[in-house]
Amino acid sequence: MFQLSYLLLILALIIIASAAVRGKAARYLTILFSAIVFIFVVTNNMTMTNFYYGTLSILTLSFQLNFVSSILLILISFIGIFIPLRYSSSPGFFVLLQFLLFSLVGIFTTRDFILFYIFWEMVLIPSFFVIGIWGGKSKNYAAMKFFIYTHVGSVFMLLGIFTMYFTEGASNFSMATLISGIGSVPMAYQSFVIFGFLFAFLIKLPTIPLHSWLPDAYVEAPSEGTVFISSLLSKMGAFGLLVIFSPIYMASSFAGSTAVPIALIVLGIFSLSYSALVALYQKDMKRMMSYTSIGHMSFITIAVGGFLYLNGANPLASQLLYYGAVFQLISHGIIIAMIFALVDTLEKAAGTRQIPSLGGLARKLPVLSFLILAAFLASVAIPGFSGFVGEISILLGSYAVLKYYLIFVLVGVVLTASYHVFALQRTIFGPYNEFLGNITARKQDLLVALFPLAIIFILGIYPALVFHIFNIHVIQFLGGIH
Template identity: 40%
Template structure:
C-alpha cells in the first residue's frame, strides 16, 4: 500500500518548491493546480481505502528520527483526520481555479504559499509525534503571515503582525505544556518519547493533580486561541478581513485548533485533576463564542468582516460540542469543522468577487447586485442559507447534533447558544437583502458577474454543501466511530 500519509505532505511541498521558481503567472498557477490535484488524488485514494468501522490508526508509518530524545517520524490517519484532509484536498484546487484570472504581483510566491500551507496543515493532521506536530503547527503561520502581509488590504501589516503575535504566543504556551508532558512522562517511565498516544496514556499516572491541570490548560490554551474561541479571538476579524480572498479561504481551512481538541484534549480530559470544572469552562466559552460572534456579526457594515465574526460564532459549536462529551455531540463538533470549511469558502469567495467587481464590501453601498451578478447571487444564497442552518445543508446537520446532544450534559450552555439562532438568521438575511436585492445602486457602475472558473469552483463547493447536508454518512460515520472511542474513555473514568 502507498505511504499515503507521507505523500500527502511531500507532494504539495515538492510542487510548492517548483512553483516558487515559476517564471510566469500561467506556470505558477498551472503548477499550483497540478500539485493540488495530485494531492486530491492521494486523499481520494486514502478515503476509498479507509475503514470507517474502526477507530484504529490507518496508513500508519513510523521511523526513528532522534532516538536519544524519543523523537520519531510517526504518521497515520483515522476518522478524526481523514475528513479534514479530504476538506483541504477538495477546496485547494478549487481555490487555485477561483484565483486563476486574478492579476497580482509575484504569482509564483502566491501559489507556492498556498501549497506550502496545504502541506503544513495536512502535516498537523497526520503527525503522531509531538515534535513533528509542533513543527507543522508553527509552519502554518508562515504562509498565512506572508499571504496577508503581501497581498492583503490597506491594514495588512497590522493584521498580519497581530495574527502572528497572538497565535505564536499561544503556541509557545502550548509548547511549554508539551515539554511539561514530555519531561513528566520521562521521569515516570525513564524512557523519553514524544509519541502523542504514549504521552496521553502516561498522563493519567502523574502524581500531582496540579501538574496535570497546568499541562492540560497550557495545551488547551494553544488550541482555543487557534480555533479561535472567545476571548482569544480578536486576531481573527482583522486577519480574515484584510487577507486576500485566497488567504481568507486558507484561514477557514486551518482547522488545527479544533483538531487538537479531538486528538489531544478530549483523550487527556478524564485524567486531569478537575475534569468537570474544565468541561464547564469549555462549555461556557463555546456558548459565549456562539452568541458573542453572532451579535458582533449583526452590527458589521463590511460584508467580509461580518463573515469573519460569523466564523467566530460558528466555531463556538466545535468547543461546545466537544465539551458535551456525548458521542454525537463530539461528532457534531467534528462535522462542524468539515461543514464550516466548505460554507466559509463560499462566503469569502463571494465577498471577494463582490469587492473585485463593485469596488466595495460595505453593505450599505451595495444593493441590487443580483441583477448584475445572478450567478454569484445563487451560489452566495446557498452559502448564506447553509451558514444560518437551513435543513438539508451541512450547517444544519452540525448544529443540530451539537445542540441536541450537548443538552444532555450542558443544558444551560445550550440555552445560551440557542439565543444566537435568530440573530444568525437575522444578519445573514439582512446582509443578503441589502447587498444582493432591492434597487441597484447605479454608483457602482457596470458590475460584472463571476467568470466561468469562479462559477465552477464555487458551484462545486455549493453542491458538496448540499450533498453532505442530505447525506452526511460518508464523513459522519468515521467521525462517530472515533467519537465513541473518545467518549468511552471519559465514561470509564467516571466523567
C-alpha cells in the same frame, strides 16, 4: 497502501518544483499537490492507519491517519483545488499555499509532540507573508497581530509539552506515551499542561476573548488568503481540541471533573452570541463574515465541552456531539470558503463590499445573488445544506448536558440568522442603488462557486456519506477516552 513517507516526499518535491518554475505552472502544481493528498486518503480507505518509521534521537517518526485527519485532509484537497481554480495569483502565493498545506498535512497526521509543534509553527510562515505581502492598507499591523497572538499560544503549548516530558521522565515525545502518563504527575503540572494546550487551541479556533487577531487578519488578507485562513487555520484549533486536548484531559486526574467542560460550553455559547451581536453592526461584509466564522467554530467548543462533561455516561449524546463537531469541520470549511470568494466577486463587480452602498443586486446580478443567498442559507444552517447537519447534531447532543439552558445556544442561533437576513435585505434585495451603475460579474467566478455549493448541498441531503464512513471510528475513539 500509499505510505505517508512517500506522500510527504512527493509534496516536498512539488513545492521545490513550484518555486523553480514561472508563469501558471505553480498554480497547476497546486492542483496536482491537492489531488495527491486526496488520492492518499482514498487509497488508505479513509480508515485508521498507523505509519511508524522508527525513532530519531528523542523524536518518534510516528504518524496516523484517523477519522478526523481524513476529513481534514479531504478539506485540504478541496481548498487546494478551489483556490487555483478561482484565483489567478502570483507563483509566489501558490508556493506559500503549498507550504501551508504541507504543514497542515503534518499537523493532522503526526503522533509526535515535537513534530506536531514544528508543523504548527511552520503554518505561521506562509500565513504571515501572504497577509504582509498581498494584504490591504493595514496589512503589516494585521500580520504582526496574527503572528504574535498565535505564537504566544504556541509557546504555552510547547511549555506544556516539555512539562509532560520532564515530569514523566519519558524517553521520547510520542503522543501515546506522554498522554498515557499525564495522570501520574503532580496536579499542579497537570493543570499547567491542560491550560497550555487549551490556551493554544482556543486562540487558533478562535474563541472569544482570544479572537481579536481574526477580524483584522481576514479583512486585510487578500481574498485568496482569507479563503485558506478561514477554512483551514481554524481547523488547527478544532483538531487540537478533538484529537489532542480531549485525550489529555481524559487521561489526567481531572477526568470526571466538570469545571473545564462547563467552562468550554460557556465560552462556546458566549462566543456564538457575542460574535453574532458584533456582526449585526458591521458595515463591511468581509468583516461581518469573519465573525460568522467565529460563530460557526463556537459549536465545536460547545461539542467538546459537552462530550467531556458526559464522560461516556450518555453514549448516544456523546456520539451526536462528536459526529456534529467532525461534520462541522468540513461543513464550515467549505461554506466559509465559498462565502469569502463570493464577497470578492461582489466587490470586484460593484466596486465595494460596504453593505450601505449596495442594494437590489438581484436585479443586475441575479446569478451572483442566488449564490450569495444559497451560501447564506447554508451558513445559518437551513435544512438541506451541510451547515444544518453539524449544528443540529450538536444541539441534540447538548440537550443531555444543558437541558433547558440550551435556550442560550438557541438565542445565539437566532442572532446569527438575524444578521444574515439583515445583510441580504440590504445587498441583494430592495431597491437597486443606481450609483453602482451597470455592473457585471465574471462568469468564471460564478461557475467555480458551483463547486462548493454542490458539495454543501450533497452533504446536506446525504450526510451518511460522512457519518457512515466514520461511524466505527467515532465509537472507538469515544470508547477509548471513556
